[in-house]
Amino acid sequence: MRPFTYQVPGDAVDAVRSVSADPGAAYLGGGTNLVDHLKLGVAEPGLLVDVTALTSAEISDDGGGLRIGAAVRNSDLAADRRVRERYPVLAQALLSGASGQLRNMATTGGNPLQRTRCVYFQDVTTPCNKREPGTGCSAIGGATRGHAVLGASEHCIATHPSDMAVAMAMLDARVHVLGVDGERTVPFVDLHRLPGDRPDQDTVLGHGELVTAIDLPPSPIARRSRYRKVRDRASYAFALVSVAAALDVADGVVRDARIAFGGVAHRPWRAWRAEETLRGATADADSYRAAAQAELADARPQDGIDGGNAFKIPLLTRTLVAVLRELAVEEV
Amino acid sequence: MDADITLHVDGAPRPVTVDTRTTLLDALRERLGVTSPKKGCDHGQCGACTVLLDGRRVLSCLTLAVTQDGHEVTTADGLARNGDLHPVQQAFLDHDGFQCGYCTPGQVCSAVGVLDELDAGWASAVTPEGAEPRLEHDEVAERMSGNLCRCGAYVGIVRAVTAAGEAR
Numbered sequence: 001m002r003p004f005t006y007q008v009p010g011d012a013v014d015a016v017r018s019v020s021a022d023p024g025a026a027y028l029g030g031g032t033n034l035v036d037h038l039k040l041g042v043a044e045p046g047l048l049v050d051v052t053a054l055t056s057a058e059i060s061d062d063g064g065g066l067r068i069g070a071a072v073r074n075s076d077l078a079a080d081r082r083v084r085e086r087y088p089v090l091a092q093a094l095l096s097g098a099s100g101q102l103r104n105m106a107t108t109g110g111n112p113l114q115r116t117r118c119v120y121f122q123d124v125t126t127p128c129n130k131r132e133p134g135t136g137c138s139a140i141g142g143a144t145r146g147h148a149v150l151g152a153s154e155h156c157i158a159t160h161p162s163d164m165a166v167a168m169a170m171l172d173a174r175v176h177v178l179g180v181d182g183e184r185t186v187p188f189v190d191l192h193r194l195p196g197d198r199p200d201q202d203t204v205l206g207h208g209e210l211v212t213a214i215d216l217p218p219s220p221i222a223r224r225s226r227y228r229k230v231r232d233r234a235s236y237a238f239a240l241v242s243v244a245a246a247l248d249v250a251d252g253v254v255r256d257a258r259i260a261f262g263g264v265a266h267r268p269w270r271a272w273r274a275e276e277t278l279r280g281a282t283a284d285a286d287s288y289r290a291a292a293q294a295e296l297a298d299a300r301p302q303d304g305i306d307g308g309n310a311f312k313i314p315l316l317t318r319t320l321v322a323v324l325r326e327l328a329v330e331e332v
Numbered sequence: 333m334d335a336d337i338t339l340h341v342d343g344a345p346r347p348v349t350v351d352t353r354t355t356l357l358d359a360l361r362e363r364l365g366v367t368s369p370k371k372g373c374d375h376g377q378c379g380a381c382t383v384l385l386d387g388r389r390v391l392s393c394l395t396l397a398v399t400q401d402g403h404e405v406t407t408a409d410g411l412a413r414n415g416d417l418h419p420v421q422q423a424f425l426d427h428d429g430f431q432c433g434y435c436t437p438g439q440v441c442s443a444v445g446v447l448d449e450l451d452a453g454w455a456s457a458v459t460p461e462g463a464e465p466r467l468e469h470d471e472v473a474e475r476m477s478g479n480l481c482r483c484g485a486y487v488g489i490v491r492a493v494t495a496a497g498e499a500r
Contacts, residue, residue: 005333006398008424028399035355035394036375048352050399075388088461095457098446100476101379104388105395158382235457235477 002044012054012178012210014217019049020180027210028052029106029110030073032102037115041124042131053111055212059083064218070109070211074164075100077108087216089225089244092169096229100238109211111113112165112175112191116158116266119143130157130199133288137199144304146238150265150296156199157302159263160192161238166262167227168214169270170244176213177205181306188214192267199266221246221256228323229262230315239263241316247327249283259291259320264299271295274320288324292317337401341366342410350397357381359397360407368409368437372480379479381439383407383446389445408437411444420444420496429492431483441478443493446475450497467497 007150009015019025026045028034029052037043043213051055059080078081078094081173096105106114120126120138127135139147139157166189173188225246231237242262248255250276257278259271274291281287296317299312333352338345341364348363357374360366369385374393381393384406393407399499411418417431423429430436450465458474459465472493473486481489 001333004352006335006396028396029398031399032376032391032394035396038353039374048396052399075454076447079452084455091455092457092461095455099379100449100475101382101391101478102376102394103387103441104389104445192401323460 001038001043002046003044004038005047006050007047008050009039009054009311012051012212015049015051015054016178016180016208016210018047019210020252022047023207025049025208029071029107030105032111033114037122040122042115042122046241051109051210052107055210057116062215066216068108068214068216068305070107070213070281071205072108073104074098074106074108075103075112078103083148084236085223087167087225089222089246090164090167090216091299092227093229093242093244095153095164096227096242097163103139108164108214110116111162112168112188113205113211114162117161118147118158121158121303129307130158130195133198133200140302142304143306144302144309145306146240146263147302147304148298148308149267149301149309152260152266152300152302153195153197153199153252155197155267156195156266158199158266159267160202161225162268162269163239163242163262164321165192166244166260166268168216168241169268170246170260171216171219171222172258174215174217175211176215177209178212179206179209183212189268189270195266196298202266219246219258221248222259224327225258226323227328228319230319241312241319241322243319245320245323245327247278247283249328252283254281254287257291257324259295261295261316261320264316273297278324283328285325288321289317292320333401335398335401335447337398339364339397340399340402340404342407348397352396352398354397354407355393356383356385357392358394360368360419362371362406366407366409366450368407369441370434370437372435373408375406377480377489378435378438379442380438381436382441382479384441384445387448389457395493406441408440411440419442419499420447420493422491423496423499424489427492428485428488428490430485435479435481439481439489440475443489443496446493447500448499449475451500466496469494474496
């Protein structure tokens with residue numbers, strides 16, 4: 001592991017100044033992904049700036065919504081009564097991710113910024129455009145079971161690993177960011193990028209920008225919402241596919257829907273087309289299937305030495321149908 | 333880069349100079365001789381290194397020691413009081429919660445965390461929506477999923493954690 005200087009600045013503004021001024025600097029939050037990357041040689045910062053005590057660890061009421069400080073641990077966020085009542089999809093997403101120990105460490109600000117678990121990205125002996133731009137993508141034609149079927153490029157087919165982020169994208173969360181020039185707010189759905197020809201850039205954040213809080217807007221539809229994760233073992237594994245959804249049904253007709261997918265793209269995938277297809281449709285399995293098909297019309301599965309990932313398209317279709325059926329039944 | 337820190341390990345202040353790269357696990361084992369937390373995968377995937385940090389279960393292999401200056405670390409070794417085993421430790425003995433024992437200190441620390449989290453009313457991924465979590469097989473198995481056991485002593489582990497919880 002490369003030697004690094006460890007720093008705990010007096011406040012968030014100082015932290016932003018330190019990291020922004022040094023291209024080799026990185027923020028340290030819960031460390032669950034970054035510390036592993038230090039060991040693997042995936043990340044080699046010369047300066048680590050510890051921000052765990054510099055942003056809020058509080059969850060506060062905010063006009064019917066909630067403001068979540070970046071330092072709030074994933075376990076505390078999942079346990080919060082207001083989250084469980086108003087945004088059950090978020091509590092379920094958090095609890096389906098990682099393990100109890102990791103949820104006690106991981107933070108609200110750090111979770112969305114964790115990096116792909118693509119095995120080639122994590123193996124510094126293999127070419128990877130995300131880790132070393134221009135070296136090529138080892139995943140294409142390799143083991144692709146965990147890789148993207150939506151929005152990938154010829155340069156990168158990695159998926160975003162977070163469950164929490166899928167729920168946040170569905171909930172139209174907003175991300176507060178502090179930079180050297182002050183604060184700005186980024187809609188959560190715009191936080192993550194598609195890979196294009198710059199897969200090294202996971203998000204739209206510039207170097208040195210710090211997530212300070214995430215806002216959840218008031219959302220009546222989210223009170224009945226759900227997260228379903230499909231994976232290779234019953235617990236403690238990343239998603240093959242996942243669905244975050246909320247549904248508003250009246251008199252057998254879908255009035256409104258919110259849907260996001262995980263495990264299928266370089267970012268949490270907000271299913272705008274599926275939502276649009278559902279509005280005004282009969283609340284039945286045929287409509288739900290049509291919504292999935294509309295969203296997945298452009299899906300491109302990957303071949304692979306492990307059998308590829310074409311299975312994700314029917315799997316995701318069935319998972320969405322199942323989740324929407326459950327939500328609709330509860331409405332009646 | 334060296335840093336002077338004091339870890340409070342199993343109730344005792346332990347000043348130590350560590351390279352900033354040192355994990356809490358390595359500081360405990362290699363620098364302080366506290367070998368109860370075990371190194372399994374060293375990548376946060378097996379749970380053998382689980383300790384209680386300020387009372388909460390965490391992975392010491394993914395925690396940098398320099399970040400824990402002044403904090404309280406409790407290892408499985410420190411759970412016993414005056415020579416008496418902690419009830420969770422005794423339950424692992426009574427219910428055959430291990431075979432080779434390598435993962436056991438991590439399992440025990442994790443189990444103490446699990447029972448505290450259940451007492452606090454924290455739901456898990458298998459808790460029915462809107463319901464309070466109950467001390468039962470599926471809950472314990474889900475909550476202990478971050479601790480792997482290559483001997484496959486899971487049946488006994490779930491029994492031990494459940495029994496220790498029932499005795500609270």
